[in-house]
Every structure is written in structure tokens, then in C-alpha cells.
Amino acid sequence: MTDITVLNEKLESAGKLTTKVSLTTEDINVPVVHQVVKATLAGRRQGNACTKTRGKVSGGGAKPFKQKGTGRARQGSIRSSLMVGGGTAFGPQPRSYDQKVNKKVMNKAIKAVIADKLEAGKLTVVESLSTSGKTKDMFALLNGKGLLPALVVAADKNAPALKAVRNLERGKGLAAEGFSVYEAVKFENLVIEKAALENILNKLV
Numbered sequence: 001m002t003d004i005t006v007l008n009e010k011l012e013s014a015g016k017l018t019t020k021v022s023l024t025t026e027d028i029n030v031p032v033v034h035q036v037v038k039a040t041l042a043g044r045r046q047g048n049a050c051t052k053t054r055g056k057v058s059g060g061g062a063k064p065f066k067q068k069g070t071g072r073a074r075q076g077s078i079r080s081s082l083m084v085g086g087g088t089a090f091g092p093q094p095r096s097y098d099q100k101v102n103k104k105v106m107n108k109a110i111k112a113v114i115a116d117k118l119e120a121g122k123l124t125v126v127e128s129l130s131t132s133g134k135t136k137d138m139f140a141l142l143n144g145k146g147l148l149p150a151l152v153v154a155a156d157k158n159a160p161a162l163k164a165v166r167n168l169e170r171g172k173g174l175a176a177e178g179f180s181v182y183e184a185v186k187f188e189n190l191v192i193e194k195a196a197l198e199n200i201l202n203k204l205v
Contacts, residue, residue, distance in 0.1 A: 004118065006194055007126045011145050014127055017194060021201045023115040029108055033116075033181060036109040039099040040182040051091030054079040107204050109181045114200070117190045124191045129154055129161035138164035142171065142191065151187040153179060155195035176200055 002023040008014040054060075060079035067074050075082070081089040117123035124147060131138055138161065142148050149170035154161050157175035165173040172183060176196035184190055 027115040045097040049092035051088040054087030133160035150189040153192040
């Protein structure tokens, strides 16, 4: 069990949140976080690189030149990778770079990154991110408390706070259901709603 300070809408202390999940330095697992981050980046690769093999190059029905007497190496087709304009041997083909990440590994990574933010004093839990939806207001709130750059996590994917943080140069917004270990590592501060944090931690139990 871990006690986390909860702030109100004005980012002032408003109580404590006691979690059922342990969030200590012993829970910070760097190799697991690294594995999940690498898998996330690999999954974002398009894998569209494609070269034509000799079977996809047009032409090549006739022998380019006679077998003997030219002084050149014998050739049977202009599609050969040895010929200019021929097919590519062992070139890249469309593929998927996705890496499988087991559920337990993902949960360990989420727990580790939240524990790391808490230990470093970079985890800010608020009761609610009530905002007008304007980027200017969100910037003033976060910048005034020195919370930028920040990843803002809301309980509801349609929350106005996510709309307000969308145009921040040093900020990004996510819903609790789409929480990303990579994005949490990428941004220095993690600003999360109390309900969103409870939602994420409940999945780790």
C-alpha cells in the first residue's frame, strides 16, 4: 500500500490516496520498461519498404547476348540482379515489426514507470482536470506550477482537458484506457486524474 498526495483543481493539496498496489523503488524495473518502449516504437514502424525481385522485373524473355565469343560473363536474362535494371537480390519486402508483449510484462512496466515518477516527485494526482478546453488556460495552470513538459491522463477520453492539452508544445493528453509506457517515459511529468490512476492501478492487482 502506498499513500499519494491528491491535489484539487487549483493544484493545491486536498488529501491522500491510498493504493492497494505497492509503488516503491523495488517496483522500478528498468529492463521491463525498456522492453515495452522498444516494442512500442517497433510497432509504429510502417514496414512498407519494397524492392522488385527478378520475378517482378519486366522483360527477360530472351537471352541478352550469345553464350560465347563476347568476352563477357554468360547471362541468361536481363532480369538477373547482375544486370543493370535487373531485380534486387535479398532486398527489403513489406513486413510487420510488431513485437509481442505479454500482459504481465506490460503491467510490470506500467507499475514501474508510475513508481519511478512517484519516487522522483514527478507524479501529480489531481481530483479533476476541470478546464474550459482552452490551451491557454491549460498552459497557464501547468506552467505556473512547473509541470511542463507533461503527459496529462484523464479518466474520460472525451474530457475537455485532453482537448486543451492537444496543442501544447511540451504536452500530450491520453485517456486512462490508452495509457502508454513510452509516452510516460518521454515526458518528464505525469499529471493524472485520481479516477484515471485508480482505473490503471486496479488492472494491476
